[in-house]
Amino acid sequence: MKVVLVLLLVAVATWMLRVALIAVVPPERLPEWVRTRLGDVAPAAFAAMIAVHLGNSAAVAPAPTLVAGGAAALAGWRTRNPIVTVTVGLATFVLVDLLAVAT
Template sequence: MTLLVPAVATYGLRIVLITLVPAHRLPAALRRGLPHLAPAALAGLVVTAVVGHAGPAALVVPGPTHLALVVAGLVAWRFRNPALPVLAAVAVAIVVEVLS
C-alpha cells in the first residue's frame, strides 16, 4: 500500500498532463525548455550514481566511473547516437573491472 498510492498519483499526474495539457498549449517559455528536460534528468541520475555514498568529493577525485563518463561523452559528441555512449561506458567499466 505504501508504494501503491504514490504510483497511482504519479501515473494519474502523467495522464492528466499528457491528455489535458498538450505541448502545443504550453507557454512558449516552457516549450523552449522541454528539449532540455530529458538531458537534465539524465545528468541528475549520472551525478547521483557517481557521487553515491562518497559525497561531493567523489566528483573531484578521478576514478573508473569518471573515465567511463568521459568516454561516453566523447562517443555521444562524435556519433550523436543515444545507445552508443551507454555501450561505450559499459565497455570501459567492464575493462576497468577486469584489469583491476
C-alpha cells in the same frame, strides 16, 4: 501494511499527474518557452541519474565508474554524439573493470 498503502497512493498520485499533463493539456496550449524546454527534460533527468550513480558508487569502486564516466563525458563533449558517448563509456568501464580484476 502502511508502507505499502503509502507507496500505492504516491504511485497513483504521480500517475494521475502524468496523465493530466499528457491527456488534459494539449501541447498547443502550452506556452512556447515551455515547449522549447521540454526537449531538455529527458537528457537532464538521465544526467541526474548518472550523477547519483557515480556519487554513490565512488565509495565502493571508484576506479571503473569514475574513469568510465570521465571518458564518456569527454567523448560526449568532443563528438556531441550520444551513441559514441555511451559506447566509449561502456567500453572504458569494461576495460578498467577487467584490468582491476586481473591485478
